[in-house]
Amino acid sequence: MCIAQQLQSAIVLDDHLTQSDSACVAWFNTMLREAAESVQIILITCRPQEVLAADEVCCPGQGRRASADGRVHAVDMAAVIQRFELMRLTTTARRSRELEEA
Secondary structure (H helix, E strand, O other): OHHHHHHOOOEEEEOOOOOOOHHHHHHHHHHHHHHOOOOOEEEEOOOHHHOOOOOOOOOOOOOEEEOOOOOOEEEOHHHHHHHHHHHHHHHHHHHHHHHHHO
């Protein structure tokens, strides 16, 4: 994170604390929020409840959610992929019908 701050860049973390205990996770979450004051942080995790506050976690079926202050944006990639797949299937079916009608 220090390098990202010096470069005024973003940082991407992919399940960085998978094997950590709850005290380490809590400490790192504090550090993430402090660093987020000056750096965009993209965090990929399969356990959002460990990182996000209750009001920041996406609700079932909801693809994304922003915190009340707008500083945290959570995206449920499973919901996004499911919605994309549904759109793709719908578009394919519509094209098939159009071809049949032509």
